[in-house]
Amino acid sequence: MSYEPKRFDFSIPVRINLYSDTQTRPTRAMKEAMLAAEMGDEQGGSDPSVWALCDKAAALMGKEAAMFLPSGTMCNQVALATHCRPGDEVLAHVDAHIQGAEAGGPGAIAGVMIRGLPGPRGQFTAETLEAAITPVSRYAPPQRLVEVEQTANKGGGTVWSVQALNDVAAVAHKHGLQVHMDGARLMNAAVALGVPASEIVAGCDTVWLDFTKGLGAPLGAVLAGSRDFIGEAWRWKQRLGGSMRQGGMNAAACSYALDHHIDRLAEDHANARSLARGLAQIEGITVEEPETNLVFFSTEGTGLTAAELAARLRPQGLMFSISDTYRGRACLHLDVTAAQVEEAIALIRQAAHR
Numbered sequence: 001m002s003y004e005p006k007r008f009d010f011s012i013p014v015r016i017n018l019y020s021d022t023q024t025r026p027t028r029a030m031k032e033a034m035l036a037a038e039m040g041d042e043q044g045g046s047d048p049s050v051w052a053l054c055d056k057a058a059a060l061m062g063k064e065a066a067m068f069l070p071s072g073t074m075c076n077q078v079a080l081a082t083h084c085r086p087g088d089e090v091l092a093h094v095d096a097h098i099q100g101a102e103a104g105g106p107g108a109i110a111g112v113m114i115r116g117l118p119g120p121r122g123q124f125t126a127e128t129l130e131a132a133i134t135p136v137s138r139y140a141p142p143q144r145l146v147e148v149e150q151t152a153n154k155g156g157g158t159v160w161s162v163q164a165l166n167d168v169a170a171v172a173h174k175h176g177l178q179v180h181m182d183g184a185r186l187m188n189a190a191v192a193l194g195v196p197a198s199e200i201v202a203g204c205d206t207v208w209l210d211f212t213k214g215l216g217a218p219l220g221a222v223l224a225g226s227r228d229f230i231g232e233a234w235r236w237k238q239r240l241g242g243s244m245r246q247g248g249m250n251a252a253a254c255s256y257a258l259d260h261h262i263d264r265l266a267e268d269h270a271n272a273r274s275l276a277r278g279l280a281q282i283e284g285i286t287v288e289e290p291e292t293n294l295v296f297f298s299t300e301g302t303g304l305t306a307a308e309l310a311a312r313l314r315p316q317g318l319m320f321s322i323s324d325t326y327r328g329r330a331c332l333h334l335d336v337t338a339a340q341v342e343e344a345i346a347l348i349r350q351a352a353h354r
């Protein structure tokens with residue numbers, strides 16, 4: 001078995017890329033910021049651009065300290081390993097990214113068990129969490145951490161309200177558990193709610209945000225928390241090979257994204273709503289109401305699987321991703337314009353009924 005990704009068919013150009021908000025290319029201005037970056041040895045603490053990014057991101061999330069890591073996946077793994085000891089239990093939604101999309105890292109690296117909580121659209125309530133709390137005993141795994149995903153990716157890019165998060169955090173803290181937020185798309189939530197990120201994550205002990213999901217940077221994520229937590233987490237960053245050398249070039253791209261690519265996320269959300277409206281008018285397609293930049297839709301009524309529909313569109317230069325047999329996902333991001341959304345709707349209509 002090879003797990004290597006299939007080599008992309010570069011002979012068919014991609015014109016409208018709804019596949020993922022991770023597939024953006026750095027803009028010219030972002031590349032110029034990278035070229036101008038001051039650099040040093042990140043792992044030795046002498047890269048000024050990385051420190052500047054960490055300070056900026058910590059302030060944005062209202063936490064004492066932050067660390068720069070190559071990916072969101074590593075943020076989750078470092079956070080789980082720092083919060084927990086082997087044998088501990090983490091409570092997270094059944095569809096959480098840590099559960100299904102990080103190659104078993106929580107079990108392999110932190111050695112934790114995950115208890116999957118149910119709930120519509122990728123979220124669970126404080127009552128559901130309360131019901132999953134087990135009495136402390138020598139039989140049950142020690143419950144250490146509650147994990148929430150903002151926005152809930154497989155849930156449809158849904159936004160946790162500040163109230164729902166605070167209610168969940170109150171239950172967690174009452175029972176002595178910590179709260180970690182996978183904030184891969186935290187800024188999408190902040191823009192959708194019109195609430196500062198720091199207010200959204202006030203109940204979370206640790207949180208990270210991704211610079212490669214809609215913010216348009218080529219690499220990087222920042223994990224934030226208390227000064228003690230980040231201090232402790234550095235051992236795991238080092239252990240997993242997440243300490244960098246001249247990280248400043250990438251940190252400069254991420255800083256640029258924080259300064260220039262947040263407010264414009266509102267455009268992606270508006271484009272998502274347009275796409276959803278257009279797709280809903282195609283016979284046989286039903287759409288999950290988007291809350292941010294992700295649009296999930298069912299192809300079942302067309303008689304085509306999501307993969308079959310995607311295969312018909314690929315030669316035309318349009319791509320979306322497959323979430324399930326009949327469930328497609330289209331992502332809006334800074335490389336997709338409103339005009340391309342209209343074109344995408346027309347192409348999908350033709351392909352669905354050819």
Ligand SMILES: *Cc1c(COP(=O)(O)O)cnc(C)c1O
Pocket residue numbers: 070071072073074097098149151153182184185210212213221
């Ligand atoms: C993409 C994603 C991750 C992982 O981030 P990478 O930067 O791709 O490693 C984690 N959680 C969620 C919800 C994501 O969408």
